[in-house]
Amino acid sequence: MNRTDSRYQSGHGTRWRAHALLLVAASVWGASVQSQTAPVPTMVVQVQSIGTVYELDGVIQPVKQSTISSQVAGRVVSLAVKPGDKVRAGQVLATIDDREAVAGVQRSQAQISQADAEMRNAKAQMERTQDLQRKGFVSQAALDTAQAQYKGAAAARDVASAAALQSSLAQGFTRVTAPYDGWVLQTQAEAGDLAVPGKPLLTVYAPLPLRAVVQVPASRITAVRSAVQTQVLVTPEQGNPTWVVPLTRSAMPSADPVSQTAEWRFELAPQDSGGLLPGQQVRVRFAQASAGAVAAKMLVPQTAVLRRGELTAVYSVVNGAFSLRAVRLGADMGAQGVEVLTGIQPGESIAVDAIRAGFAKAAPAGNSVK
DSSP states (O other), X not given: OOHHHHHHHHHHHHHHHHHHHHHHHHHHHHHTTTTOOSOBOEEEOOEEEEEOEEEEEEEEEESSEEEEEOSSXXXXXXEOOOTTOEEOTTOEEEEEOOXXXXXXXXXXXXXXXXXXXXXXXXXXXXXXXXXXXXXXXXXXXXXXXXXXXXXXXXXXXXXXXXXXXXXXHHHHTTEEEOSSSEEEEEEOOOTTOEEOTTSEEEEEEOSSSEEEEEEEEGGGHHHHHTOSEEEEEEOOSSSOOEEEOOSEEEXXXXXXXXXXXXXXXXXXXXXXXXXXXXXXXXXXXXXXXXGGGEEEEEEEOGGGOEEETTEEEEEEEETTEEEEEEOEEXXXXXXXXXXXXXXXXXXXXXXXXXXXXXXXXXXXXXXOBO
């Protein structure tokens, strides 16, 4: 035997053994439920014209995420949380040195006391001037001057009160709190760092809702915008990866001048977000239905495919009975089915439910599914 024949027999033997393993697995499954004898629905495999599908990688982001900074300047006395901590609305996250704020409150109180004294003095002077003017000892101009001085003192008292309120607020801002229930994503400061307004201290986010964010190349923007269906492949905490339809989709109004991509956001329903984490990569699919984007594909229902590890097969109807046929699958089209590339031909009849077709004594019910 030459080397070419040896390679052929080796490859042929490998495919035969894989097919045999699939047959054994299906037989074992069927033997365990011999009582199932109801006819199994079948369908005729046909080539269908469907819209072109584009798939792009995306990343999970929280819809509600906040970068928190101090509203006053000062040294960070303590940072009470770390990345991964769960926080409640109003919980203290960091404390800023409040000595300057306390001094500001004291200065404001002193300014209020001084303004009160000046206002009382101006009021007394105005009342004396009014009495003298009624008796004819001073002119109206002197009275006008006294009244203006009193109004100025009252205004100064209002300014001092406003300054005191601002100082009091500044003292409250030395306690940095969580704006809502959520989780700490990251911290950007440590105890001893100088906090200034606008400089990030930490980032928090709400666990729900979540969204998938995709950077769409400029060449695909038109196709994505005209997509009739958008799906996101998510992996729940328990179960297999599933294509889900997002609640909303939105596009940023401008493209990145460097990467030449536009950001699209797809908000996910809470029930579809279980097990997803910010930063996790997902797959997003865009299906088109325009006349120029139609492609012919041979699709079968997901339930028609028997999967055992890396092996995939369907039950074909041959002489009134089911025969297991290994197939090679293509794109997963979600609710439309899964594409079959090789293994069966258009016009063949297959079982709609591969599990039931594998039962002992299972019989085709005819082409009951169109």
